[in-house]
Amino acid sequence: MEGNKSIPKKRTHFLASQKVAPYVFVAPFILSFSVLTLYPTIKAFIMSFQRILPGQVTFIGLSNYVRIFNTPTFFKALQNTTIYMILTVIILVTIPILLATILNSQLVRFRTFLRSGLFIPALTSVVVAGIIFRMMFAESETAIANQIIGFFGFEPINWRTKAWSAMFLMVLLASWRWMGVNVLYFLAGLQNIPNELYESAEIDGANVVQKFFHITIPMLKPIIIFVTTISIIGGFRVFEESYVFWETNSPGNIALTLVSYLYQQGIQQNDMGYGAAVGVIVLLIIFVTSIINLIISGAFKRSDV
Amino acid sequence: MKLKHKRMIYSILITVFMLIVTLHALFPLISLLVSSFRPSSELFRQGITFNIQWDQLSLDNYKYIFTQADQYWKWYGNSIIVSLLTIILSLFFSSMVGYALAVYDFWGKHLLFVIVVFIIMIPFEILMLPLYQLMTTFRLIDTYTGIILPSIISASAVFFFRQYALGLPKELMDAARIDGANEYGIFFKIMLPLMTPSLAAMAILQGLFSWNNFVWPLLVIRSNSMFTLPVGLQTLLTPYENNYDVLISGSIMTIVPIVLLYVAFQRYFIAGLTAGGVKG
Numbered sequence: 136m137e138g139n140k141s142i143p144k145k146r147t148h149f150l151a152s153q154k155v156a157p158y159v160f161v162a163p164f165i166l167s168f169s170v171l172t173l174y175p176t177i178k179a180f181i182m183s184f185q186r187i188l189p190g191q192v193t194f195i196g197l198s199n200y201v202r203i204f205n206t207p208t209f210f211k212a213l214q215n216t217t218i219y220m221i222l223t224v225i226i227l228v229t230i231p232i233l234l235a236t237i238l239n240s241q242l243v244r245f246r247t248f249l250r251s252g253l254f255i256p257a258l259t260s261v262v263v264a265g266i267i268f269r270m271m272f273a274e275s276e277t278a279i280a281n282q283i284i285g286f287f288g289f290e291p292i293n294w295r296t297k298a299w300s301a302m303f304l305m306v307l308l309a310s311w312r313w314m315g316v317n318v319l320y321f322l323a324g325l326q327n328i329p330n331e332l333y334e335s336a337e338i339d340g341a342n343v344v345q346k347f348f349h350i351t352i353p354m355l356k357p358i359i360i361f362v363t364t365i366s367i368i369g370g371f372r373v374f375e376e377s378y379v380f381w382e383t384n385s386p387g388n389i390a391l392t393l394v395s396y397l398y399q400q401g402i403q404q405n406d407m408g409y410g411a412a413v414g415v416i417v418l419l420i421i422f423v424t425s426i427i428n429l430i431i432s433g434a435f436k437r438s439d440v
Numbered sequence: 441m442k443l444k445h446k447r448m449i450y451s452i453l454i455t456v457f458m459l460i461v462t463l464h465a466l467f468p469l470i471s472l473l474v475s476s477f478r479p480s481s482e483l484f485r486q487g488i489t490f491n492i493q494w495d496q497l498s499l500d501n502y503k504y505i506f507t508q509a510d511q512y513w514k515w516y517g518n519s520i521i522v523s524l525l526t527i528i529l530s531l532f533f534s535s536m537v538g539y540a541l542a543v544y545d546f547w548g549k550h551l552l553f554v555i556v557v558f559i560i561m562i563p564f565e566i567l568m569l570p571l572y573q574l575m576t577t578f579r580l581i582d583t584y585t586g587i588i589l590p591s592i593i594s595a596s597a598v599f600f601f602r603q604y605a606l607g608l609p610k611e612l613m614d615a616a617r618i619d620g621a622n623e624y625g626i627f628f629k630i631m632l633p634l635m636t637p638s639l640a641a642m643a644i645l646q647g648l649f650s651w652n653n654f655v656w657p658l659l660v661i662r663s664n665s666m667f668t669l670p671v672g673l674q675t676l677l678t679p680y681e682n683n684y685d686v687l688i689s690g691s692i693m694t695i696v697p698i699v700l701l702y703v704a705f706q707r708y709f710i711a712g713l714t715a716g717g718v719k720g
Contacts, residue, residue: 156623160540175570242451252462260652262670263691273487414566
């Protein structure tokens with residue numbers, strides 16, 4: 136014994152061994168994932184083939200889907216959601232790129248303050264944002280929005296009752312809240328662009344616009360793809376931006392979105408099977424659109440993303 | 441013209457432009473803040489307006505909320521409880537998984553990683569109705585547990601922790617093993633403390649998400665005394681009652697703690713947001 140380096144012979148318990156420990160670490164997650172994500176996902180598909188009444192569940196095949204595709208309200212919701220998605224993607228990709236590019240320039244002072252200022256709206260809950268926007272766009276002619284258009288000689292508008300202004304309100308609310316977040320994403324991307332690229336372009340006599348389109352945009356491509364993808368997904372999932380203005384009862388369904396329709400049918404009308412079918416359709420739309428977007432933007436090409 | 445002068449003029453122009461843009465971004469919040477000092481009846485009638493009668497500004501709405509609005513403070517308490525529990529549980533669950541994925545080799549590791557990616561892609565909306573049914577079955581409607589449960593799974597946090605844990609020095613683990621520490625001791629006493637910056641970033645992100653979370657609480661909460669702030673504030677927006685005193689000062693009081701946290705821990709906010717991607 137003497138002379139031997141004494142390694143403590145404390146036998147590690149089976150559960151504490153290196154083989155078993157990782158499983159113990161992941162077990163709570165696996166368990167909660169199974170109950171709270173996997174099971175509900177499968178259940179949603181099953182429910183979409185069922186008529187669910189209290190204490191009585193019957194399989195009705197594709198009836199829910201047939202009913203959905205024969206309901207004009209669904210197509211109204213699909214139309215509103217698609218327009219909303221397209222507008223928010225355009226606004227929330229292009230403007231943040233421009234703002235981030237400007238903010239990244241050495242010429243701008245107070246950059247930390249400006250970045251924070253742009254980001255602070257993202258801290259606001261959608262409900263508080265809705266409260267603010269409802270009061271700014273109130274129907275009275277003294278409300279700010281009507282005062283501004285009045286200054287340019289227009290009549291006061293009842294913002295929440297017209298189709299175009301309803302869409303405008305939702306897109307404005309979303310753009311206001313998410314602008315700063317996307318600026319942060321693009322800023323993070325810009326900081327990874329090596330300065331030498333710009334310097335050598337300058338030597339070649341490139342101007343600001345040329346540098347932007349030939350260096351900044353191509354170098355930001357992975358981030359552009361990322362932001363576009365999350366904006367598409369977020370666009371199709373829109374619900375809160377509509378709910379805070381109208382709950383689920385906008386006049387003539389001018390602001391009904393797919394998820395508002397799901398909520399209205401599944402929860403308020405308690406038609407769970409039908410609501411679940413709407414959910415499945417939303418899921419499929421999101422999957423298909425994201426994949427098309429990724430293919431078009433070349434994210435699958437080679438291994439550069 | 442001298443190049444230096446030209447640069448200075450550009451600099452001023454761009455800075456002024458960005459200041460104007462930022463002012464527009466902050467304008468809604470500033471106007472809310474100013475309006476919170478206006479008489480609530482005026483606010484109800486006029487909305488947020490440029491015609492502010494400065495002599496009418498007062499602290500009345502705040503006096504009211506601090507003395508009469510017990511209900512509002514009940515919601516505030518609920519929001520604090522729900523946010524804290526969400527932070528603790530989601531961090532606990534996801535840090536362990538992220539850590540295990542980063543430092544161990546074990547059977548099923550890659551499958552687990554695929555599952556995490558899969559969760560990020562599933563929109564919450566499709567889970568809403570089945571989860572609601574599940575909560576009804578287990579009688580969790582209108583309970584804190586019911587509100588919190590779905591948020592304890594955060595795939596983006598798992599991602600973030602895995603990424604962070606990949607950078608931890610594994611030699612420390614071997615050294616600790618030789619000293620006789622077991623795997624759990626290594627995690628809780630050595631590695632987890634090293635992960636503090638990532639824990640801070642995720643705590644802030646989860647806290648922000650939970651404090652502002654609206655859709656799920658809207659579904660599972662029934663009684664007024666269980667409302668969280670967003671759900672409660674939304675119910676005050678009725679065209680019939682005049683709750684605008686609580687509505688407006690209450691909105692300000694909802695944002696203030698978050699903005700203060702942001703100012704204090706800005707770098708963690710930014711680290712969490714830009715590395716973790718969207719909330720999953």
